[in-house]
Amino acid sequence: MKIGIAGYGNLGRGVELAVKANPDTELAAVFTRRNPDAVKIQTPNVPVASLSDVEKWIDRIDVMILCGGSATDLPMQTPQLAKMFNVVDSFDTHAKIPEHFANVDAAAKSSNHVAIISAGWDPGLFSLARAYGNAILPGGRDYTFWGKGVSQGHSDAIRRIKGVKNAKQYTVPIDAALDAVRSGSNPELTTRQKHLRECYVVLEKSADAAEIEREIKTMPNYFADYDTTVNFISEEELIKNHGGLAHGGFVIRTGKTGTDHKHVVEFNLKLDSNPEFTANVLVACARAVNRFSAEGKSGCMTLLDIPPAYLSPLSNADLRKMLL
Amino acid sequence: MKIGIAGYGNLGRGVELAVKANPDTELAAVFTRRNPDAVKIQTPNVPVASLSDVEKWIDRIDVMILCGGSATDLPMQTPQLAKMFNVVDSFDTHAKIPEHFANVDAAAKSSNHVAIISAGWDPGLFSLARAYGNAILPGGRDYTFWGKGVSQGHSDAIRRIKGVKNAKQYTVPIDAALDAVRSGSNPELTTRQKHLRECYVVLEKSADAAEIEREIKTMPNYFADYDTTVNFISEEELIKNHGGLAHGGFVIRTGKTGTDHKHVVEFNLKLDSNPEFTANVLVACARAVNRFSAEGKSGCMTLLDIPPAYLSPLSNADLRKMLL
DSSP states (O other): EEEEEEESHHHHHHHHHHHHHHHTEEEEEEEEESOGGGOOSSTTTEEEEEEEGGGGGGGGEEEEESSOTTHHHHHHHHHHHTTTTTEOOOOOGGHHHHHHHHHHHHHHTTOOOEEEOOOOTBBBBHHHHHHHHHHHHHHHHEEEEEEEOOOOHHHHHHHSSSSSSEEEEEEEOHHHHHHHHHTTOOOOHHHHHHHEEEEEEEEOOOOOOHHHHHHHHTTTTTTTTSSSEEEOOOOHHHHHHOOBBEEEEEEEEEETTTTTTEEEEEEEEEEEEEEHHHHHHHHHHHHHHHHHHTTTTOEEEEEGGGGGGGGGSSHHHHHHHHHH | OOEEEEOOOOHHHHHHHHHHTTTOOOOEEEEEEEOOGGGGOSSSTEEEEEEEGGGGGGGGEEEEEEOOOTTHHHHHHHHHTTTTTTOOOOOOOOOGGOOOOHHHHHHHHTTTEEEEOSOBBBBBHHHHHHHHHHHHTOOOOOEEOOOSEEEHHHHHHTTTTTEEEEEEEEEEEEHHHHHHHHTTTOOOOHHHHEEEEEEEEETTTTOOOOHHHHHHHTTTTTTTTSEEEEEEEHHHHHHHHSOOOEEEEEEEEEEEEETTTEEEEEEEEEESSSHHHHHHHHHHHHHHHHHHHHOOEEEEGGGGGSSSGGOSSOOOOHHHTTTO
């Protein structure tokens, strides 16, 4: 299975590693909007090409994995590339998934390609946990917790404050809330009870720390509804101790059967590298795309539409024997 | 969707409750090998019929859910009933799944029916967790822990000892082993390190407790490789404190990406009632069977072959909007 990577940031580099780890996949080319000569990849003898030349590769790539951002890249790129290739993306703006799905579906169907969107862990594996949980425990409740991990959006919000030089914000699930959910008591939890927000902030010279702390803690939507801690540190410390890409989280479905039998279904992830793990999900989805395409299917799908066996390199008989 | 229940023990009663909890399902009839007049069910105005008359119901049932045992009932019943109905079973003898699959597949294909076998939580949801984990973290390791819950096979083994009147055996996962796995250190664990065996035993009058304890603890395959505790209790205490059907367990996949980024993917269940939870999985699978049948598919499948969306009463568009 020949894989193309469109976009070579953290996620693109993760896909490159994932392709190396899966013997049934092979990297055909990396595509970039930058000057290709300036992009150095890790795999020897694989070309880096300009994204504007991508149509020249139509017959040489089985699945194109899109590694751009959800804000501006993927809404344009996924429909465009789905006209030329089978594609996989990790579009993660939950509220805009129906619109993105419709655009990609139209493009893929018009050109007889298969697309999987919103692959990763949330949306992705967490969506699967929610879908299985809902189907199996009707009338129950879902709880999703994120972290501990860096929220890019919240870090950006802090960096936009005047006097802030740099910042990282961790979303931290609160153990007491997790324990209450796991007890099966179906608690009603406020935003404040579910997650803490931990901020590490580097100030510009002569910035007013107290005022910036107040601005962060009262920022509507981002921080006002949470218990937030603000730690002022040096730029060196930020780079040294807060450069990691770890993340994770929990999806818990609770429900009852019969008169009062409680059930708790939990799925959780602890990831040292968010982009590298997401990349592995994308490559497993590329396998499913390739299979659907070989069957003559076309159009857009998500992980909710994929038989789990399609993600595996094993045959159905081996899966039944070894993993069922 | 009209559901038939074949076999009315704990699991059959659980399916009856699950049908009640799912508005898109309706109980058509319960089938029993016993005298139907002697079987009292919980749902008013639903007939109990003899399993030997089941063919009279061919046009009145969309999916038959088989609730017999894996040792002797299902290997015969599932292929037989798959010739007349779409079927779902919870066959759980892991080593014999390939054989059972082949038999059911032949029967279902010959009569144009759809069958899902080995639905439940292990095999079932745990198989899904293993399959997703393997596809996403190649080169990693799987760990499955069961419990705390009663093992029927181990309880039976104790009851066969001379001088034992009654017994219950709990399989208990060892926290230290779970913690070691969750750390991502990929530990090599012996049988003894993973699970404890806790036995509650009622003696016949004049039985030799010390000798029976020795017999249990040294029983090959069942107990010799484990740390086993034996508690002698009264029959009243056994009935009062050890009559529950709670169970659960953990599937953990660990693996690395890149140079040394560890990832831990965990799925766990805590169930107050093993049969009622299993029943809910069977009913969700009945929904998938009905959809495959409407598409004109036939043959045998397992949860590994089912797009998750097929298990849900929601439309694909609603699933994407609400759960993705």
